[in-house]
Amino acid sequence: MRIGDRIFKILAVFSSLIIVGLVIGLFIELLVTSIPSIKKFGIKFIIDTVWDPVAEKFGALPAIYGTLVTSLISLLISFPISIGIAIFLSELSPPFFRRTLSFIIELLGAVPSLIYGMWGLFTLSPLIQLKVGPFLQNILGFLPFFQGYPTGVGYLNAGVVLSIMIIPTISSLSREVFMAVPMDQREAGYALGMTKWEVIRKVVLGNAKSGIFAAGILGLGRALGEAVAVTMVIGNFYNISVSLFSPGVTITSVIINEFVEAVGGLKISALIELALILFIITFFVMGFARYYILRRIENK
Amino acid sequence: MKRILILVLILLLVTNVKAAMLLNGAGATFPYPLYARWFYDFEKISGIKVNYQPIGSGAGIQQIQAGTVDFGASDSPLPGKDQQASNLIMIPSVAGGIAIVYNIPGVGKGLKLSREVIADIFLGKIKTWDDPKITSLNPNMKIPKINITVVRRSDGSGTTDIFTHFLSLVSPEWKEKVGAGTSVNWITGIGGRGNMGVAGYIKNIVGTIGYLELTYAVQNNLPYAMVKNKAGNFVYPEIPNIEAALENFPVQKDFYVYPIDAKGKDSYPISGYTFLLIRKNQGNLEKAKALISLVNWIYKEGDKTAKDLYYVPLPQKVKSMALERLKELNYQGKPIH
Numbered sequence: 120m121r122i123g124d125r126i127f128k129i130l131a132v133f134s135s136l137i138i139v140g141l142v143i144g145l146f147i148e149l150l151v152t153s154i155p156s157i158k159k160f161g162i163k164f165i166i167d168t169v170w171d172p173v174a175e176k177f178g179a180l181p182a183i184y185g186t187l188v189t190s191l192i193s194l195l196i197s198f199p200i201s202i203g204i205a206i207f208l209s210e211l212s213p214p215f216f217r218r219t220l221s222f223i224i225e226l227l228g229a230v231p232s233l234i235y236g237m238w239g240l241f242t243l244s245p246l247i248q249l250k251v252g253p254f255l256q257n258i259l260g261f262l263p264f265f266q267g268y269p270t271g272v273g274y275l276n277a278g279v280v281l282s283i284m285i286i287p288t289i290s291s292l293s294r295e296v297f298m299a300v301p302m303d304q305r306e307a308g309y310a311l312g313m314t315k316w317e318v319i320r321k322v323v324l325g326n327a328k329s330g331i332f333a334a335g336i337l338g339l340g341r342a343l344g345e346a347v348a349v350t351m352v353i354g355n356f357y358n359i360s361v362s363l364f365s366p367g368v369t370i371t372s373v374i375i376n377e378f379v380e381a382v383g384g385l386k387i388s389a390l391i392e393l394a395l396i397l398f399i400i401t402f403f404v405m406g407f408a409r410y411y412i413l414r415r416i417e418n419k
Numbered sequence: 420m421k422r423i424l425i426l427v428l429i430l431l432l433v434t435n436v437k438a439a440m441l442l443n444g445a446g447a448t449f450p451y452p453l454y455a456r457w458f459y460d461f462e463k464i465s466g467i468k469v470n471y472q473p474i475g476s477g478a479g480i481q482q483i484q485a486g487t488v489d490f491g492a493s494d495s496p497l498p499g500k501d502q503q504a505s506n507l508i509m510i511p512s513v514a515g516g517i518a519i520v521y522n523i524p525g526v527g528k529g530l531k532l533s534r535e536v537i538a539d540i541f542l543g544k545i546k547t548w549d550d551p552k553i554t555s556l557n558p559n560m561k562i563p564k565i566n567i568t569v570v571r572r573s574d575g576s577g578t579t580d581i582f583t584h585f586l587s588l589v590s591p592e593w594k595e596k597v598g599a600g601t602s603v604n605w606i607t608g609i610g611g612r613g614n615m616g617v618a619g620y621i622k623n624i625v626g627t628i629g630y631l632e633l634t635y636a637v638q639n640n641l642p643y644a645m646v647k648n649k650a651g652n653f654v655y656p657e658i659p660n661i662e663a664a665l666e667n668f669p670v671q672k673d674f675y676v677y678p679i680d681a682k683g684k685d686s687y688p689i690s691g692y693t694f695l696l697i698r699k700n701q702g703n704l705e706k707a708k709a710l711i712s713l714v715n716w717i718y719k720e721g722d723k724t725a726k727d728l729y730y731v732p733l734p735q736k737v738k739s740m741a742l743e744r745l746k747e748l749n750y751q752g753k754p755i756h
Contacts, residue, residue, distance in 0.1 A: 171604035172575075173597070244623050270568045271624045272609055351619075355573030355610025366609040376574040376612055377602060379475040 146398065153392035155385055164392060170357045170373070177389035179396060181359045185274065185367040186397070189349065190342040192278025192363070197286045198335050204286070205293035205331075210319055221291070228287030236351030239280040244271030244352065252364055269364035272354040277369070280348050285338035292337060296330030297323055329411050336408035343401055346371035370397045440709050445472040446479020446492030448613070449577055449632055450513060450693045453730050454492070457721050465716070467709045476577050477601065483507060483696045489706055491696035494577020495601055499673030506699045508748070509674050510741035511692035512717060514731040516661040517582055518636040518643035519689075521628040522621050523548055524563060528642040531556045531653045534680075534688070537646070538590035540628060541569055543607035548626065570620045570629035573610025575602040581691035582630045584677045630689075633661075634729040650684045660687040661731045670737055672744065690731070697748065704750045711745055711755065718742065 156164065160177060167178020204224065208217050252269025259265045300323050308318040324331075354366020355376060370393050378390055444454075451473035458469035474482075476493040483491030484505045492512070502509050519532060536552050539545045545552055549564040572579045583599035597603050609624075611617035614635040621627045621641055633656050636643050645653035654660045664686035668678040680688045695714070701707035718741070722732035733741075748755050 169604060172602045173600045173604065240619055241623055244620075245625075248624055268566050268568075270609055272620070350573075350612055351616070355612070356605065356608060372573075376610065379478065379574060 146395075149391055149395040149398060153388050153395050156388035156392045159385065160389075164389070165396070168357075168359060170368075172377070172386055175385050177386070179370075179389075179393055181357050182368050182370045182373050182393060183396065183400075184359050185277075185353065185369040186343060186371070186400070188274050188363075188367070189277040189281055189353065189369055190339055192274065193281035193285055193342045194335060194339050196279065196282035197289055197338060200282075201286050201289035201334075201338070202293055202331060204290040205297055206319060206323070208290075208294045209297035210315075210323060221294075224287050224290055227283075228291075232284060232345060232348040233351075235280050235284055236348035239276050239348065239352035240272070243276055243279060247271045247276055247364070263361045264363050267360070267362040267364050270354065270366060272352050273364055273366040274353070274360075275363040276352040276354075277349045277367075278363070280352055281342045281345055284345060284348065285341050288341055289331075289334045289338040292334035293327070293331045296327040296334065299330070300326045329414065333408045333411045336404060336411070340401055340404050340408070343404065344371065344397065346375050350375045370394075440467045440705065442467060442469045442490065442706065442709055442713065443472075443488045444469060444490045444492060444695075445474050445482045445488045446696075447476045447494045447577060447693055448473040449494050449515065450492065450730065452634070453513060453725055453728050456724050456728065457717060460720070460724065461713060461716055465709075465712065467713065469713065475575070477575060480696065483698065486698070489697075489710060492694065493696060494691070494693045495580040496675045496677070496692070496694060497696065498675050499671075502673060502696075507696050508699055508744050509694050509696050510714070510744055511674055511733055511737060512695050512714075513721070513725050514661065514665055514678070514690060514692045514733060515729075516633045516656040516658075516687055516731060517578060517585075517630050517689040517691070518633050518641075518656040519628065519646060520618075520621055520631050520636050520641040520643050522625055522641070523565070524625060526560055526562060526642070529655070530560065530642070530644045531647070532644045533647040534585075534589035538586050538593050540567060541571075541586060541607070542590070542593060542596070543569070565626040568624055568627045569605075569608025570617050570624075570627045571605060571608055571610055572602075572613070572617060574612050574616075576613075577601060577691070577693065578614070578630065578632055579603065581677060581679070582689065585679045585689045588679055633657075637729050646688055648684075648686050648688045649680050649682050650686070652684055654685060654687050656687050656689070658726060658729070658731055660685050661690045662734070664688065664690050665731065665737070666734050670740065672740065674741070674744075692733075697745075699747055699749065701748055701750045701755065704755065707748055707750055707755050711748065714745060715742070 156177065160167070164177065164179050165183070166180055168180050169176050169178050208220060212220065248269050248271030255265045304322050304326065305318055308322045313321070349369050350372040353369055353372050355368055355372060356366035357368050358365070360367065374390055374393055377386070451471070454471050458471060462468050476495055479491040479493050480497060482488045497507070497509050519537065521530060533556060536545065536556065539552065545567065547564055547566055548562050554562055580599065580601045583597065583603055587594040587599045597606060609620060611620045614631055617629045617631055618635055618639040618641065621629050622639065631641070643656055645655050647653050663683050664681035665678055667683040667686050668676070668681040670676045674692070674694065676692070678690050678692065697710060718733070718738045725732050746754060
C-alpha cells in the first residue's frame with residue numbers, strides 16, 4: 120500500500136472511532152455525574168412523583184410518563200397520515216407532483232422546532248381551550264382521557280405539535296421502503312388480476328411491513344428527544360394525569376426549565392440522571408428499529 | 420504583500436490599545452435589558468467596555484465564585500454568611516416590582532386582590548373568577564364565571580423567589596406546603612418558560628393569572644391588579660409605589676433582604692432588588708478601579724434610564740450603604756481609592 124493510502128486509512132478509522140468514543144464518553148459522563156442522585160434516591164427516583172427543589176426531593180416518574188404519553192399521541196396521529204403520504208408519493212402521484220410534494224415535506228422537517236412551539240402556543244392552545252376541548256368533552260367526555268378543564272396546553276397540545284414534527288421523518292422513510300419493493304412483484308399482482316388497491320395493500324404494504332415499523336420507531340425516537348417546542352406547550356406542571364387536557368412535563372422540558380438556574384449539587388445530579396434515563400430509552404428505541412431494518416435487509 | 424502585512428500589524432496594535440479595559444460580568448436575566456443600556460452608555464463616557472452575559476442568577480453566582488468573571492449578578496440575594504465564605508460583597512444595582520397579571524374577558528386593569536385571595540388562588544383553593552372572595556373585593560366589576568388557570572414560571576427564577584417569599588409571608592399554609600425558592604413544587608397551574616413564556620400563556624389562555632416583572636407586564640400590555648398592602652390600601656405596582664416600599668423597608672449591611680410587605684400607605688407589597696456580586700480581594704488594580712467607577716456611575720447617572728425601562732431606582736440611603744460596602748474592596752491587602 121502506498122504511504123498516502125495508509126495515512127488516509129488511519130485517518131478514516133480514527134474519525135469513526137471518535138464517534139464511538141463520544142457516545143461511550145457521553146454515557147460515562149452522564150453516569151458519573153448522576154451518582155450523587157442515584158446514591159441518594161436509588162430505584163425510588165424512577166417511581167417517585169415529587170419534584171421539590173426546596174426540600175431536595177426528586178422523582179422522575181411524571182417526566183418519564185409525560186415523555187412516553189406525548190410521544191405515543193404524536194405517533195398515533197402522525198403514523199397513519201405519514202403512511203398515506205408515502206403511499207400517494209410512491210404509488211399514485213404523477214412524477215412532477217411527487218418531486219414538489221417531497222420537497223415540501225422535507226422543508227417541513229427543516230423548520231426549527233421553536234416555530235412549531237410558537238404555533239402550538241399561539242394558535243393551537245386557544246383552539247383546544249375554546250373549541251376542540253369542549254367538543255371532545257361533549258362526545259367522548261365519559262372517557263377518562265377527556266375529563267377535566269382544558270387549559271389549552273398539556274399532553275394533547277404537545278402530542279399534536281410533535282406529530283407534525285415527525286411526519287417528515289416517518290413519511291420519507293416509508294416512501295423509501297415502498298419504492299424498494301421490486302416492480303416485478305407489483306406486476307405479478309396485476310397479472311393475477313389484482314386491483315390497484317389490492318396491490319398496494321397486499322404487495323406493497325405486505326412487503327414493507329417491517330420497514331414502516333422501523334420508520335415509525337425512528338419518528339418516535341425524534342419525538343422522545345424533542346425539547347424546545349414541547350417545553351412551550353406541555354404546560355410544565357409536575358404531575359401525572361390520565362386526562363390529555365392536563366398540563367404535564369417531559370424529561371426534556373424539566374431539564375430545559377431547571378438546568379440554567381439550578382443551584383446545589385443534588386438538583387444538578389438529579390437533572391443529569393433524568394438525561395441518563397432519556398439516553399437509555401432513546402438508545403433502546405433506536406437499537407430496536409435498527410435491528411428491524413437490518414433483519415429486513417438480510418431477508419432480501 | 421509585505422505592505423499589507425505591516426498594515427494589518429499596525430491595525431492590530433491600534434485596536435489593542437483602544438480595547439485596554441474590559442470588564443466581564445454574568446448572571447441575572449431580569450435586569451439584562453437595563454444593564455445592556457447602562458453598559459453601553461458607560462462605555463461611551465469612560466471608554467471601559469463591559470461585557471455582560473445573561474446566563475441566569477445561579478450560574479452568575481457560580482461564575483463569580485469560580486473567579487471566571489469580574490462581577491456576578493443575581494436576582495435572589497446571597498445570604499451574608501455565604502458572601503463571607505466566598506469572600507464576596509453583594510450590593511443592589513436596581514429594584515423592580517412584581518405585577519399580578521390576568522386575562523379575564525371584560526375585566527381591565529385594576530382588579531383588586533387581597534393577599535389572602537392571591538395565596539388561595541395559587542394554593543388552588545379559589546377555582547373560579549366569580550368566587551365570592553374575589554367579587555366581594557370588586558363590587559363594581561362584572562366578573563364572568565370562568566375557571567382560574569394559574570400561570571407561573573417553569574424555570575428557576577429570581578422573580579419566583581421574590582413572589583414565593585411574599586406568599587410564604589402572607590400565608591402560613593403556603594409556607595408549610597410549598598415554601599420559597601427560585602423554583603418550587605407548585606400545587607396547581609401551568610408553567611411558562613421565562614417572563615416571556617408566562618406572558619405568552621396569559622395572553623393566549625382565557626382565565627389565567629400569573630406574576631411578571633413590571634417591565635414585562637407593561638411591554639405586553641397585560642392588565643395588572645391592585646394589591647392590598649400592609650396598611651390596608653389597594654395599590655398598583657407602579658414606580659412611585661415601589662419606591663415608597665423600598666424607602667420604608669429597612670436593609671442590613673449584607674443586603675440579604677426581601678423588601679416584601681413594607682409598611683406605609685402607598686407601598687406596593689411585592690418587590691425586590693437585583694444584585695451585583697464582587698470579589699473582596701481584587702487581583703488587578705485597574706479592573707478594580709473600573710468596577711468601582713462603574714458602580715458609582717450607575718448610582719449617579721443610571722436612575723433615569725432605569726425608570727424609562729420600568730425598573731425602580733434605589734433609595735438614596737441604600738446607595739450610600741452600598742458605596743460604604745464597596746470600600747471593603749482591596750488590592751494586595753490595601754484598600755482601593
